[in-house]
Amino acid sequence: MRKTVVVNDKFQTGYVYDRIAPTGKNFDPQFKPDLAPFEMLRLGVFGGVYMNDCRNEYPASWFKYARISDHGPDAACNYYEILASQSLSVWQQKGWIHEDDPRGWFQWYSRYYMGRRLPGEDDRQIKRWRAMRRHIAQIKKYCQPGDLACRRKQRQALLHWAYDSRNM
16 A cells, blocks of 8 residues: 655655555544545636646546646636635745645645645644634625625635535
């Protein structure tokens, strides 16, 4: 089951990690995302630019229906057709980026989903994921069920964190 992955892309050269868990299984009991990374890509996240140069690290099927932009962030590539991300430089300045995942949370989640485990970093990222739940409470409080036009930016941000607000 163990598989060693060597990464050579725009952000990492010679980065090596092992996939030790089955794909999409054996998650921490506190981590129950609504969506798999490939579902997020199909729906539309990060303005379509998140994983353009590192596709060979993941199954080709993830990108078959992904909403991808080849000309920079594009709101039309997002499910809610609104840009809801801070730039990578902001994430770096705030210290939210870990050296193993220089693209941020979604890279961590994609690798976690594929079976990589990093004990301390997994705990940190799961804690950050759980903190996003506050946005769910706001959507439930201020939006009518099924009104996807209500709080689109907040809904798109939740989608970036594998929460699916379409059924709230």
